[in-house]
Amino acid sequence: NAGVTQTPKFRVLKTGQSMTLLCAQDMNHEYMYWYRQDPGMGLRLIHYSVGEGTTAKGEVPDGYNVSRLKKQNFLLGLESAAPSQTSVYFCASSYSPFGDTQYFGPGTRLTVL
């Protein structure tokens, strides 16, 4: 089992460029999440999904879009990157939302110049 994997691990973008971050899990989890982590801010939920074909907004969704076309994959898109989106992005998955462990991917370090 690979658990939760994220692609890419590092990326540098220029302002206005677009990119997609890929998250994949092989644990057959229904729930998947995208977080960003900034110094002193902790983890903040961007978007989440409660199953294939569904997505919902989290705490900080502006500037991001997501898709969950397959149960095992959760994509995070930045249509027009801004320096404020420089952060470490973590994907996570869980079997159920309540009282259940979230398993995190290794993170993607994104810098927007």
Added chain:
Amino acid sequence: RKEVEQDPGPFNVPEGATVAFNCTYSNSASQSFFWYRQDCRKEPKLLMSVYSSGNEDGRFTAQLNRASQYISLLIRDSKLSDSATYLCVVNKSGGSYIPTFGRGTSLIVHP
């Protein structure tokens, strides 16, 4: 007031010491609680869930105080390898589900 608050620390303790962290939450509808550990430049990993009656896992003890709306983590006989950031997570039930993380408490255990 933030929904979940933690003292960022750092807590600087010698090996063998006992150290405790608290995490306060503002939403009384919160239903489940966890402590995660995050090493530098790594992903968070579950340390332990927090049950209403309190629970222990080796040197780690977690407790929940619903009346005062806080959870705690006690680490006994600290090891150098315990140095990390400890994140509390609070989940609400019903409606839109958003797990809320605290900002984390940094622990440094020195020889």
